[in-house]
Amino acid sequence: MKLFSYLNKKKKTSYKCDCCGIDYGEIPLCYGADYPDFYFSIPPEERNERIELKESLCVVDKKHFYHRGKLIIPIKNYSEDLIFNIWTSVSEDNFGKRMDL
Template sequence: MCFGAEFPDYYFSIPINERARRVEIAESLCVIDEEHFFVRGRIELPVLNSEEIFCWNVWTTLSKDNFIQTNTVWNDPERVNEPAYFGWLQTSLPGYPETLNLKTAVHTQAVGLIPRVEIMDENHPLVLEQKQGIGWPRVVELVEAALHS
């Protein structure tokens, strides 16, 4: 059960008539103005008393060096051994206080899977839900928020 953003939030600051020239975007990678680098990843929230995972597909920034490294190992099975990359969350998630620019750790997964994103800002409720899980009533709240955002 996944919901999320098609583009990093910063994408929407680019005027529509300039996007084709200034934005390079693939399914899970994005570069804006050759100086802002983004990767799509997944925030996983375990659903209590079940095997289910609620997930948010999100975008996070990467440094230029980490973005280049991500591209270098994108199709390499050994990429799972990469250290986590630091980033800033670039997706506003409904059902939470503002999530834009939360600190993240981006954990590369097996080829074919987008990275797992760990929220590092310990004062945000999303961190607790990521670590402790959520019940079914909260799942319903998040689904409703996602469908109406």
């Protein structure tokens, strides 16, 4: 619950990322991966040939289909939401319907 008490008081606290070392002026509220996990199972030298990647979709070998969506969680008494970017595997039929819409 420390995150919520921080947000309610709106203190200015910096946050340093353990992975990249970047020092942020405030706690980040958006999390997610740039690629679906399956992306990393393809050798790096083959990715350009085997993977079609756009901002919110990914196709691997023309048989594995992924869509990226956002899970948005409102935070009470705060002006911003907590956001998770999530990759999901979808069937080829549903992927086609998504592209048609």
